[in-house]
Amino acid sequence: MSVLRFDNVSKRYGSGHDALNDVSFSVASGEMLFVTGHSGAGKSTMLRLIHLAERPSRGAVLFGEKNLLKVRGSRVAMHRRDVGVVFQDHRLLTDRSVADNVALPLILRGLRRGEIGKRVRSVLDKVGLGARANALPSQLSAGEQQRVGIARAIVGEPRLLVADEPTGNLDPTLSAEIMALFESLPERGTSVMVASHDLALVKRMKKRVLVLNQGRLVDDIAPEDLAL
Numbered sequence: 001m002s003v004l005r006f007d008n009v010s011k012r013y014g015s016g017h018d019a020l021n022d023v024s025f026s027v028a029s030g031e032m033l034f035v036t037g038h039s040g041a042g043k044s045t046m047l048r049l050i051h052l053a054e055r056p057s058r059g060a061v062l063f064g065e066k067n068l069l070k071v072r073g074s075r076v077a078m079h080r081r082d083v084g085v086v087f088q089d090h091r092l093l094t095d096r097s098v099a100d101n102v103a104l105p106l107i108l109r110g111l112r113r114g115e116i117g118k119r120v121r122s123v124l125d126k127v128g129l130g131a132r133a134n135a136l137p138s139q140l141s142a143g144e145q146q147r148v149g150i151a152r153a154i155v156g157e158p159r160l161l162v163a164d165e166p167t168g169n170l171d172p173t174l175s176a177e178i179m180a181l182f183e184s185l186p187e188r189g190t191s192v193m194v195a196s197h198d199l200a201l202v203k204r205m206k207k208r209v210l211v212l213n214q215g216r217l218v219d220d221i222a223p224e225d226l227a228l
């Protein structure tokens, strides 16, 4: 079963050229894959269409059975429960503790305090930040802040996690830790889609790779076909 499908999707911002041009692919439930390509190739645009920060100009984005074009108004927030998003710049609330940042999606969902506390503790342990729950983001390293962003994205157990250059600012050891964490998600039912221009990292992971070039999907490489 596919969790996500792009059917001939194009996206044009304003009157410019197509940031995405006739892109089609699907992601199976429980799959982890990478999207790569040069700067401006359309990676972020692809992810933004998935979490409804943007809408396609042509074509359809399907999430399970749902055509995202039809998701409007209050249903956008409902959709975002199913899609966790990790941004390169974390986007943490600077005046809130680590635990409060991670709790946010669950508070918006109206979960009970006890349940929220339990889930937040569990996910912070999973990302190795159990001891930093009460710290402010500014008291953490870049890698720790990124892990808070990841904890916030996965605390609601989304069907799909999309991550835009999640290791952009991190050293190789931290990048490897974050990738290991991502790799563990599919077995818990979350598919993972990572945009990265770090080709060395992408090759090392030995996962499926979508290659974008000037908005076009120019390659869709199976793990076994990745050159070593």
Ligand SMILES: Nc1ncnc2c1ncn2[C@@H]1O[C@H](COP(=O)(O)OP(=O)(O)OP(=O)(O)O)[C@@H](O)[C@H]1O
Pocket (backbone or CB within 6 Å): 013, 014, 016, 018, 019, 037, 038, 039, 040, 041, 042, 043, 044, 045, 046, 197
């Ligand atoms: N909000 C916007 N308005 C107008 N043009 C945009 C906008 N966002 C992106 N673009 C353009 O769309 C194209 C694709 O951009 P996108 O950010 O998706 O690429 P990317 O592969 O993620 O690049 P990078 O690796 O530099 O983040 C680029 O030509 C970019 O300038």
